[in-house]
Amino acid sequence: MTKSSLSKPMGLLVSIVSVLIALVVWQILAKQGLLGKNFPGSLETLKELQWWLSDPFFNNGPNDLGIGTNLLISLRRVMIGYSLSIVVAVPLGLLIGVSRLASSSANPFIQLLKPVSPLAWLPIGLFVFRDSELTGIFVIFISSVWPTLISTSFGVQTINPDYLRVSRSLGASQLRTITKVVLPAVMPNILAGMRISMGIAWLVIVAAEMLLGSGIGYFIWNEWNNLSLPNIFVAIIVIGLTGILLDQFIGALQKRFDYQL
Amino acid sequence: MSATNDYSEVQLSIENVGKVFTSEPGLLRSLSRRRTSAGYVALEDVNLRIEENTFVSIIGPSGCGKSTLLNLMAGLDEPSSGQILMDGLRIRGPGPDRGVVFQNYVLMPWLTALENVIYAIETAQPSISKGNAKEQAREYLSMVDLEKAMDRYPREMSGGMKQRVAIARALSIKPKILLMDEPFGALDALTRGYLQEEVLHLWENHRVTVVLVTHSIDEALLLSDQIVLMSSGPNARISDLIDLPRIRPRKRNMIETNPDFLAVKQRLEDHLFRETRAIEEK
Ligand SMILES: Nc1ncnc2c1ncn2[C@@H]1O[C@H](COP(=O)(O)OP(=O)(O)OP(=O)(O)O)[C@@H](O)[C@H]1O
Ligand SMILES: [Mg+2]
Numbered sequence: 001m002t003k004s005s006l007s008k009p010m011g012l013l014v015s016i017v018s019v020l021i022a023l024v025v026w027q028i029l030a031k032q033g034l035l036g037k038n039f040p041g042s043l044e045t046l047k048e049l050q051w052w053l054s055d056p057f058f059n060n061g062p063n064d065l066g067i068g069t070n071l072l073i074s075l076r077r078v079m080i081g082y083s084l085s086i087v088v089a090v091p092l093g094l095l096i097g098v099s100r101l102a103s104s105s106a107n108p109f110i111q112l113l114k115p116v117s118p119l120a121w122l123p124i125g126l127f128v129f130r131d132s133e134l135t136g137i138f139v140i141f142i143s144s145v146w147p148t149l150i151s152t153s154f155g156v157q158t159i160n161p162d163y164l165r166v167s168r169s170l171g172a173s174q175l176r177t178i179t180k181v182v183l184p185a186v187m188p189n190i191l192a193g194m195r196i197s198m199g200i201a202w203l204v205i206v207a208a209e210m211l212l213g214s215g216i217g218y219f220i221w222n223e224w225n226n227l228s229l230p231n232i233f234v235a236i237i238v239i240g241l242t243g244i245l246l247d248q249f250i251g252a253l254q255k256r257f258d259y260q261l
Numbered sequence: 262m263s264a265t266n267d268y269s270e271v272q273l274s275i276e277n278v279g280k281v282f283t284s285e286p287g288l289l290r291s292l293s294r295r296r297t298s299a300g301y302v303a304l305e306d307v308n309l310r311i312e313e314n315t316f317v318s319i320i321g322p323s324g325c326g327k328s329t330l331l332n333l334m335a336g337l338d339e340p341s342s343g344q345i346l347m348d349g350l351r352i353r354g355p356g357p358d359r360g361v362v363f364q365n366y367v368l369m370p371w372l373t374a375l376e377n378v379i380y381a382i383e384t385a386q387p388s389i390s391k392g393n394a395k396e397q398a399r400e401y402l403s404m405v406d407l408e409k410a411m412d413r414y415p416r417e418m419s420g421g422m423k424q425r426v427a428i429a430r431a432l433s434i435k436p437k438i439l440l441m442d443e444p445f446g447a448l449d450a451l452t453r454g455y456l457q458e459e460v461l462h463l464w465e466n467h468r469v470t471v472v473l474v475t476h477s478i479d480e481a482l483l484l485s486d487q488i489v490l491m492s493s494g495p496n497a498r499i500s501d502l503i504d505l506p507r508i509r510p511r512k513r514n515m516i517e518t519n520p521d522f523l524a525v526k527q528r529l530e531d532h533l534f535r536e537t538r539a540i541e542e543k
Contacts, residue, residue, distance in 0.1 A: 162367040180380065
């Protein structure tokens with residue numbers, strides 16, 4: 001796809017200008033009182049952001065953690081839950097793609113559980129694990145497992161059958177065909193699923209943590225209780241930027257495995 | 262099944278083979294995913310004996326079952342009736358004694374030319390060392406004049422180069438028979454002519470048995486010792502066998518001037534015209 005004639009550095013410049021304009025508009029709207037009384041402007045928010053970033057990792061007890069500390073707590077939960085989901089989703093997706101028995105057995109569960117809101121799992125996690133850390137990981141796992149699972153099995157089902165015929169014609173065993181042909185062939189599908197899964201994991205952790213007592217989500221909840229809107233905006237900015245980085249990381253992997261068939 | 266004296270020169274023997282397509286779920290479901298119309302009789306009572314080190318072309322109207330027959334020889338599919346013997350033993354699946362070249366190259370796009378050939382070698386000889394496999398892969402790629410393009414990915418190669426890699430890959434498992442399904446069909450005329458010469462050279466220098474499915478009469482004339490004519494499907498059979506003068510090395514102008522070749526050419530054209538008309542009038 002070709003975008004219009006804007007060159008790359010030009011595009012960047014335009015993006016920067018557009019952000020600056022938004023900040024100015026925000027500041028004006030807030031100062032005019034158009035967003036409600038005491039609504040923070042962009043200047044105030046940026047000042048807060050600078051303050052939080054100047055010392056991100058302090059720890060003055062559970063309700064007073066630096067934003068970096070909270071971010072790391074959240075990232076840790078996401079990484080563990082997300083990794084588990086990939087470790088389960090990829091082999092299971094391959095199996096479901098390859099075997100009708102497996103797909104028929106797994107399908108009712110996938111169909112039923114996939115649309116369930118991640119937060120519905122919270123009470124179950126809390127009941128089973130009686131631990132907010134494990135519950136957070138569990139909720140991330142259960143909500144991010146589906147896209148990778150479905151995308152992987154879809155990839156296997158739509159794999160070019162010629163690859164399989166070539167491999168078979170060389171006398172390859174099924175195991176060898178699966179590890180050396182099917183897996184690389186569906187790598188783009190796996191990564192597309194992983195990218196969506198990552199997005200969901202990062203969305204879900206913020207919501208889940210409001211009920212879990214630590215992490216960046218809880219930070220927002222806590223600042224809401226303190227009625228500190230600027231701090232909430234700070235958290236939103238940090239969450240958004242982190243989300244971009246996570247997404248870009250998998251985006252880079254996708255580029256690496258784009259074979260341009 | 263024991264080899265009898267009849268088979269002494271015959272390497273591949275197709276005996277009363279029929280193929281009926283029904284939808285049958287395979288273990289790897291995706292392996293068998295193709296057009297399926299239940300109970301379509303593609304081949305009926307096909308008999309053919311292929312002698313060692315000969316070059317045999319199969320020619321027939323579109324959709325008559327040439328690929329089906331080749332897949333049966335490759336062991337990628339099973340006959341519904343009859344049997345196919347390789348050196349007197351019944352074929353029960355694909356094996357490294359038969360190398361297959363597909364029409365659309367089918368290189369693994371995530372592997373370089375060299376890695377594609379290495380994959381084949383390591384599959385056929387699981388105990389080979391990495392270094393040896395690489396060494397051999399280089400040799401086979403040099404045989405098809407690709408020493409300069411070994412590290413290219415399929416997307417970085419022309420159609421002709423890709424098909425040469427596919428030929429090197431098929432030969433690299435040291436098959437006794439090379440099965441090629443319209444290997445040059447997707448190439449432009451010049452590349453096609455060039456690759457035909459190349460295959461001719463390869464075959465003259467490293468005798469293996471070759472079975473070539475083709476649409477092109479000239480290609481069959483240029484390359485073959487024997488041409489197998491198939492009738493149109495359904496219930497396709499082998500309707501004629503033509504032995505060509507075994508003049509080797511063969512040159513392109515020979516088939517345009519030598520009266521024997523010209524006579525065969527006329528016969529092939531008549532046959533294809535008749536069979537194609539039969540299809541169109543159905
Ligand atoms: N898996 C299948 N299931 C059902 N029918 C099939 C299957 N494979 C092939 N056929 C049918 O069998 C007939 C022979 O097919 P085949 O591909 O062998 O023909 P072909 O001679 O190679 O044709 P072409 O010249 O177009 O390559 C066709 O009518 C085709 O539709
Ligand atoms: Mg065909």
